[in-house]
Amino acid sequence: MRFDYETYMKKINYEKYTKDIEGINDNLVTDSMTDWYNIEKCITKEELNEIKETAEFVRKNCDVFLVIGIGGSFLGAKSVIEALTNYFEKTKPEVIFVGTSLSSDYLYELYEHIKDKEVMINLISKSGSTLEPNLAFEYLMDKMEKKYSKEELSKRVIITTDRYESKLLDLALEKDYRRFSVPTQIGGRYSVLTPVGLLPIAVAGLDIDKLLLGARKCDKDEAIKYAIIRNELYSQGYYIESFTIYEEKMLYFTEWLKQLFAETQGKDNKGILPISVLNTRDLHSLGQYYQEGKRIIFETVINIVKERKNIKTNYGKSLNDINNIACDAVAKAHYNGGVYSNIIELDELNEETIGYLIYFFELSAAIGGYLLHVNPFDQPGVSEYKRIMMEVINNDSI
Ligand code: PA5
Numbered sequence: 001m002r003f004d005y006e007t008y009m010k011k012i013n014y015e016k017y018t019k020d021i022e023g024i025n026d027n028l029v030t031d032s033m034t035d036w037y038n039i040e041k042c043i044t045k046e047e048l049n050e051i052k053e054t055a056e057f058v059r060k061n062c063d064v065f066l067v068i069g070i071g072g073s074f075l076g077a078k079s080v081i082e083a084l085t086n087y088f089e090k091t092k093p094e095v096i097f098v099g100t101s102l103s104s105d106y107l108y109e110l111y112e113h114i115k116d117k118e119v120m121i122n123l124i125s126k127s128g129s130t131l132e133p134n135l136a137f138e139y140l141m142d143k144m145e146k147k148y149s150k151e152e153l154s155k156r157v158i159i160t161t162d163r164y165e166s167k168l169l170d171l172a173l174e175k176d177y178r179r180f181s182v183p184t185q186i187g188g189r190y191s192v193l194t195p196v197g198l199l200p201i202a203v204a205g206l207d208i209d210k211l212l213l214g215a216r217k218c219d220k221d222e223a224i225k226y227a228i229i230r231n232e233l234y235s236q237g238y239y240i241e242s243f244t245i246y247e248e249k250m251l252y253f254t255e256w257l258k259q260l261f262a263e264t265q266g267k268d269n270k271g272i273l274p275i276s277v278l279n280t281r282d283l284h285s286l287g288q289y290y291q292e293g294k295r296i297i298f299e300t301v302i303n304i305v306k307e308r309k310n311i312k313t314n315y316g317k318s319l320n321d322i323n324n325i326a327c328d329a330v331a332k333a334h335y336n337g338g339v340y341s342n343i344i345e346l347d348e349l350n351e352e353t354i355g356y357l358i359y360f361f362e363l364s365a366a367i368g369g370y371l372l373h374v375n376p377f378d379q380p381g382v383s384e385y386k387r388i389m390m391e392v393i394n395n396d397s398i
Helices: 015-030 045-061 075-084 104-114 131-147 150-156 167-175 195-203 208-216 220-235 248-265 287-292 319-336 351-371 380-396
Strands: 002-004 064-068 094-098 119-124 157-162 178-182 240-245 273-278 297-304 341-346
Touching: 002 220, 015 220, 015 351, 045 178, 045 195, 045 208, 064 104, 064 131, 064 195, 075 094, 075 195, 075 248, 075 351, 094 104, 094 131, 104 131, 119 131, 119 150, 119 195, 131 150, 131 380, 150 157, 150 167, 157 167, 157 195, 167 178, 178 195, 195 208, 208 351, 220 297, 220 351, 240 248, 248 273, 248 297, 248 351, 287 297, 287 319, 297 319, 319 341, 341 351
Parallel strands: 064 094, 064 119, 119 157, 157 178, 240 273, 240 297, 297 341
Antiparallel strands: 002 341
C-alpha cells in the first residue's frame, strides 16, 4: 500500500494538529462505540471459528445464500465480495443481497429466481427494527415456511443482531435459529469486520483471516494524515470528496465509503459530501465538471497498479499500463485545473489489501468526525425519515 499525499495535493501543515490528534487517540480508546478500533473486539477467536464452520455448512447445503440487510448491515460484505470475485462467474453458493430497497419488482423477481433452488437466509440487523430488511424477511419466510419443515428452517435461517437487545434476538431464540452477535459498541458502518460482514464474505469463499490480517497491518499514521488533509481542504471550501477508482470491481467499495463518511461526518450543518466516480467511464460525463466546474471538489484516488491479466494493445503497452497512465494523467490534468488528489496505490486487489483499506478508511472517517466536533458514531438524520414514514404507515392502517 502506498500513499502519495504530495504530488497532486496542496501543502498541508500537519504539525498544527498534533494536540488534536493526541486527544482523538485517547477518545478512540475510551469513547463508547469505538470497539471496531481494536480488531480483537470485533470478533473473538471462538466466533471466527464458528463463522468458518457455518460458512462451510452453508457452502455445502444451499444454492443461494440470501443476505438480508441495509446500510452498514450489507454494504461492507457486498463491497468485499464484488471486489474479490469474478465479474461474470457467480459464487457458489450465489450470494444475493436483499432488503436494500422497497422494490416489489426486486423481491418478486428474486423469488422467481430462487424458488426451485436450495436457499439459506442470513438476516442482519443490529437494531432488529429496520423496515426494509424486516419486510423482505417477512416475504421470504412466508415462502420458506411453505417449503421447509421447522427443523430444517432452524438450520437454514441465521440471524445476526445486537448481542443483548433486539427483537431479532428473541425471534432467533424462539425459533432456534443460528445466531451471530454484532458487538454492542460497534455501529453498522464500522461493522464489516464483525460477523455482519465476515459470514457472507466467508460464504462467498473468501479468506476472512487474511481480511483481518490486512486490517491489523494498517498504518495508523497514514490514516491520521489523510484525515488531516480532508479537514484542511474542507476548511478551505473543498466540500466534496470524490472517491475515484479505475477498476469497476471497486464500485461497491465506493458505495461503502460513501455511507461511512456521510453518516460519520454529515451532521450539524457540517461535513464533506462523499461522491464517487469510475474512470475512465466517468471522464466522459462528470470529468468535464471536475476539470472546469466549481472548485469545491478534491479526489481520493484508489488505484490497483500491478499487471493482472496481460492484455496487449497496439500502443506497445498493456491495457493495465494504459489504465495506470490514465490514472496519473487525470490526476495531473485535474491538479492543473485546481482539483487536488490523494493517491492510494495497491499492488493487488486481495483480501489483505481490502482489509487494510477497510480499517484505514474507518479510522480516518472517525478521526475526521472528531476533528469536525461531531459525534462520529450516530446518525440522527437517518432516523428522521424513518419516523415520518412510520407515522404515515401507522396512521393509514388505523
Ligand atoms: O451505520 C449505521 O448504523 C446504519 O447505516 C445502519 O447500518 C442501517 O441503518 C441498518 O441498521 P440495522 O442494522 O439496525 O438494521
